[in-house]
Amino acid sequence: MRLRLVKDETSFDFFSRWKLWLGISAVMMVVAFGSFMVQGLNFGIDFRGGTTIRTESPRPVDIGEYRGAIDPLELGDITITEIFDPTFGPDENVAMIRIQAQDDQEAVSAELITAVQEALRTVRPDIEFVSVESVGPKVSGELIQTAVIAVALAIAAVLVYIWLRFEWQFALGAVLALVHDVVLTIGVFSEIQIRFDLAIIAALLTIVGYSLNDTVVVFDRVRENLRKYKKRPLKEVLNLSINETLSRTIMTSLTTLLALVSLYVLGGDVIRGFVFAMIWGVIVGTYSSIFVASAILLYLGVKRDWSKPDANAGTQFSNVDA
Structure with a gap:
């Protein structure tokens, strides 16, 4: 049935x-x-501009833990994603943290980046900050x-x-x-x-x-x-x-x-x-x-042209629902 x-x-x-x-x-x-x-x-960071911080830790990435440490800073739009790569070893747990530009500035200030790093170190003392990149308004x-x-x-x-x-x-x-x-x-x-x-x-x-x-x-x-x-x-x-x-x-x-x-x-x-x-x-x-x-x-409306040599041309699959 x-x-x-x-x-x-x-x-x-x-x-x-x-x-x-x-x-x-x-x-x-x-x-x-x-x-x-x-x-x-x-608009998110892609269209508004902001700063991307790449982190690495020997322990597995906990996005909720990272976000809980950063949220008190009230930085607005923050995206945290874990990066997976088959070439990474078991001690290479990489995350990407994207922070929107503040007050129409081109990038997040050095003071705010330092504050983010210190906040993350409170929950992950062994965390390392591999790179910091900014996306400006022109891009x-x-x-x-x-x-x-x-x-x-x-x-x-x-x-x-x-x-x-x-x-x-x-x-x-x-x-x-x-x-x-x-x-x-x-x-x-x-x-x-x-x-x-x-x-x-x-x-x-x-x-x-x-x-x-x-x-x-x-x-x-x-x-x-x-x-x-x-x-x-x-x-x-x-x-x-x-x-x-x-x-x-x-x-x-x-x-x-x-x-x-x-x-x-x-x-x-x-x-x-x-x-x-x-x-x-x-x-x-x-x-x-x-x-x-x-x-x-x-x-x-549509013109019904029956003068074509093959009236069924192009309809050989028209009875297939998939």
Whole structure:
């Protein structure tokens, strides 16, 4: 007996209020953009600048112990990570401590670095400080620019890919859905003021790929059904296609969310921001594949060109749900 979250054949009408769904998405994007303009993002050390202290100890790294020693100094955003390397010996336990710049200074002052070192020595007298490096505002500005370019290029590549594989209406629907996902993710980070660092940029690029995969599966089925049901209105074809891929969409999203929620609960503070971005991205990505990308395709319409020599070209895998 198999567990079924969705019946094999469903007949939900996803487009009875498609204008309402597009309106809700537009409002959420405006709110997200407004929050970004008013509050901005809580940039981490990667984008704000700061100082990195590399430590080494013969005893295993205890991140909680390190953080408990440093927190009374009230230095703001502090990230502590253990460095693993197969070349390290049993007495080489290395940690990386990253401290944000204080009061818009280029780096943490020498006095504060000394205070951090003394605080750590109170809990680890045998600790050694291997190196101290600073990230200035110029480098941070370059990282922000590079991150924006990376996300923009990813979305542009998606536009070209979908345009070549399908038609321009499909490409525009998919890209607007991706922009929707990225804007809402940045907006929720602005609203909640969760630390925004390079790991979140990696999450954004992963969200783009995840959402695109879901959208392409739906669009493949739409293209197949457009050729199969030549007389049906586009709205009916879209509804049929989404219902046929609904089981795959829900199962993929739920299994991904199960892993992500486990990481969020058990993974610790270091990756919590990244995992939160992924959880949010999976939710909005699944939503946008159905209620944004497909609704935009319904609005734009699509040309049914039956003059091609092979009407089934490019659809040989369209009946595969994986």
